[in-house]
Amino acid sequence: MQHSFLDSYSGLDSPLRRLDPRAKLAGLFIFVLLCVTTPPNLYVAFAAYLVLELMLLFLSRLPWRHVAARVLVVLPFILAVALFLPFFKKGGGSYNLGPLSVSGHGLLVLWNVAAKSTLSVLAVILLSSTTPFADLVKGMRKMRVPELLTSLxxxxxxxxFVLTDEAQRMRRARDSRGWKGRWLWQARTVGHMVATLFLRSYERGERVYAAMLARGYDGSLPMVYGYSFGDAEWAFVCLVVLAPLAARVLSYGLLAV
Amino acid sequence: MHIPDGFLNAGTSAVTGAVSVGAVGYGLYRARKELDEKRVPLLALCAAFVFAAQMLNFPVAGGTSGHFLGGVLAAVLLGPWLGSLVIALVLLVQALGFADGGVTALGANVFNMALVGTVLSYFVFAGFKALLPRNRASFLGAVAAASWLSVMLASGACAVELAVSGTSPLGVALPAMLGVHAIIGIGEALITTAVVAVVLQVRPDLVGSWDLASSGGYALETTGVS
Structure with a gap:
């Protein structure tokens, strides 16, 4: 069991953890929508979004190191797609950075994607690290997502988790036999591993299915939903929707002055 | 290739989102029809398999590594629509559970990888298969060519979306994306072909698009209960 990095804190008790998953799903989705549609020059609004998220992070009692490490997952994409933009885009005035010239418009686009993607990924981490995935899916089912999709x-x-374990066992076996993934043709080895993983998984699926049928499975899973949508939930949704909205309007007003 | 939130404009997110919801809906409809609604565990295992397989990185060049996409593999094994449902499930779990790929960019990611990289690429595969002679070698050749193309098509679609959103100019993003993915695609083709070859050998009944006479192999009958 070395995959505990995948979902380590969703069991941690906190006020955020106890909220109905529906409130967190809807509230944080609207928050992300508000965030990505904010014009990039409303800097005050972005600062307010960050403050709100840090407040929620404090409430969630998540270790900040863990959260920071997970926010970094967006970094490769920003680096690969957007870092060169200030040097290629034209317009918006230009600044000199040693021998390189940096365009103002390109910088704004870089700021735009970097700020929005970081804030959004933090929101999703707040959702997924305070909600066990099973409860998230139950919330979706309560929100009338088709049952076939939620059970899938x-x-x-x-x-x-079962397959990651299996894959890691295979990888350990391969590496302990001196495999070094250095050349492209070694992808063949990975191919054989993946094939073995597929066959083992599929045959496991067949066995699980037979076992479920033997226990009376008829296509639907009974559900116990331990949450209710009460005052705390309404307060949370209002907070994560109205506060950013207010910040956005205020920031727009400041810009117009 | 998982686009995070904030890289796409509202129009691109909305259009790709609408198309993807339609495609996932159609995939669910096909799953209900073809899998008698109860073989959910098998489809879910395929999705978990693609997720786990994506964690195996393979080397590209100069220290960078690419990972497997799995679109063509899923389509060749399960057919285009169930394959695309599987890839969409993987993306949904990655976006919600692991913050990998944005929630407002989910539509675009499903469009690129589950539609362009799976359904469209399946039809590319079917085209190659129809043109080539009917034997095992050309079946695997069609798999390899379609997997390489699937990565190129999906990354091309990604570059076009970023350009339409005004994030990165097409003249820079498209060659850069295609250049990197031309190499990643070779890994994709090698892995997909190796997997299909092994599965054809051991369980030819699991390769949905294999319509030639099966050559030997053994079949474990574990699904005899119904």
């Missing part, structure tokens, strides 16, 4: 999601999530 929860099975997929369950099996991910």
């Amino acid at each position: 999601l929860s099975f997929t999530y369950r099996y991910i």
Whole structure:
């Protein structure tokens, strides 16, 4: 079991953890929508979004190191796609950075994607690290997402850990035999591993299915939903929707002055 | 290739989102029809398998590494629509559970990888298969060519979306994306072909698009209960 990095803190008790998953799903989704549609020059609004998220992070009692490490997952994409922009885009005035010239418009686009993607990924981490995935899926089912999709999601999530374990066992076996992934043609070895993983998974799926049928499975899973949408939930949704909205309007007003 | 939030404009997110919701809906409809609604665990295991397989990085060049996409593999094994449902499930779990790929960019990611990289690439594969002679070698050749193309098509679609959103100019993003993915695509083709070859050998009944007479192999009958 070395995959505990995948979902380590969703069991941690906190006020955020106890909220109905529906409130967190809807509230944080609207928050992300508000964030990505904010014009990039409303700097005050982005600062307010960050403050709100840090407040929620404090409430969630998540270790900040863990959160920071997970926010970094967006970094490669920003680096690959957007870092060169200030040097290629034209317009918006230009600044000199040693021998390189940097365009103002390109810088604004870089700021735009870097700020929005970081803030959004933090919001999703706040959602996923304070909600066990099973409860998230139950919330989705309560929100009338088709049952076939929600049961597929929860099975997929369950099996991910089983298969990751299997894949890691295979990788350890391969590496202990001196494999170094250095050349492209060694992808063949990875191919054989993936094939073995597929066959083992599929045959495991067949066995699980037979076992479920033997226990009376008829296509639907009974659900116990331990949450209710009360005052705390309404307060949370109002906070994560109205506060950013207010910040956005205020920031727009400041810009117009 | 998982686009985070904030890289796409509202129009691109909305259009790709609408198309993707339609495609996932159609995939669910096909799953209900073809899998008698109860073989959910098998489909979910395929999705978990693609997720786990994506964690195996393979070397590209100069220290960078690419990972497997799995679109063509899923389509060749399960057919285009169930394959695309599987890839969409993987993306949904990655976006919600692991913050990998944005939630407002989910539509675009599903469009690129589950539609362009899976459904469209399946039809490319079917085209190659129809043109080539009917034997095992050309079946695997069609798989390899379609997997390489699937990565190119998906990354091309990604570059076009970024350009339409005004994030990066097409003249820079498209060659850069295609250049990197031309190499990643070779890994994708090698892995997909190796997997399909092994599965054809051991369980030819699992390769949905294999319509030639199976040559030997053994079949474990574990699904005899119904």
